[in-house]
Amino acid sequence: MLVREAMTRPAVTVRPGTPARSALRLLRDHAVTALPVVDDEDRLVGVVSEMDLLRGEFEPDPRASVRPAEARTGPPPRTVGAVMTRKVLTTGPNSDVAGLAEMMLRTRVKSVPVLDGHRVVGVISRSDLVALQVRDDERIRADVRTELAAYLTGSGWKVRVHDGEVTVDGDLGTADRRVVEILARTVPGVVRVTVPAAPGAPEESG
Known part of the structure; x- marks a missing residue:
């Protein structure tokens, strides 16, 4: 099976300047765990995951410890560009799903942008692979x-x-x-x- 037959399309993308909270809402609304990040010319420049966006978002609750909570040293990241991963694993629409699945398991990557040239045409995730295996x-x-x-x-x-x-x-x-x-x-x-x-x-x- 080819990647284009299993991927989710169209891909939901964000810009480096997208507010972190807005990106979190997109993750929730589209039930995905990561978003490709593209520049003004729609070229892939990174990927931002739910864990990236949650980093620094929560203040320690003083009720959870007898010791005073340590003060935050700085504000949480405000934009996608501040937390995204720039070194991104990608695949093409005509790649073999079997090989990609093995690579995703080996590297523990949860989702991979699918590129046609420099354009993001979809995303394939672990949930896409699971959906294939549980078809009736x-x-x-x-x-x-x-x-x-x-x-x-x-x-x-x-x-x-x-x-x-x-x-x-x-x-x-x-x-x-x-x-x-x-x-x-x-x-x-x-x-x-x-x-x-x-x-x-x-x-x-x-």
Whole structure:
């Protein structure tokens, strides 16, 4: 599956000069954990996360300790540019979701901006990946059948799905099986595709 088939679009972005409180409201309103930060020419210059924006926002409550709370040494950050991360991991719309998922787990990054050239066209997050894995098998089956219907004619094939694993049975040659596997893999939620050869069917050369 490609990133463009799993990402959230359009991306909600902010500017370095966006007030921190405004960015926090955007996170809440759009149910995301991070926002790409773009300059006046819409080029990506950083990412700001919920933890970045919450830093320094809360004063210690004197009721929580018998000791006097330490006074804050300075005001909390007022703009996104003061707290954003400038070194940003990005991906492209035609990248493989499998490789990106492994990288996100390895680096513990929660969301990654998707760039087409220098333009932010979407964001892919851990929640997007989770949503793919919990899609209902019947919805996956229906979507796979829709994808294959334009390619496979007749009624001599059927689709089975269990926990995101797709099996397509039918009287299919080697070339057809390869195409069917590619088409089925484009459906969100598919984790594996099996297209067994028909019993007694000869393998095609080439």
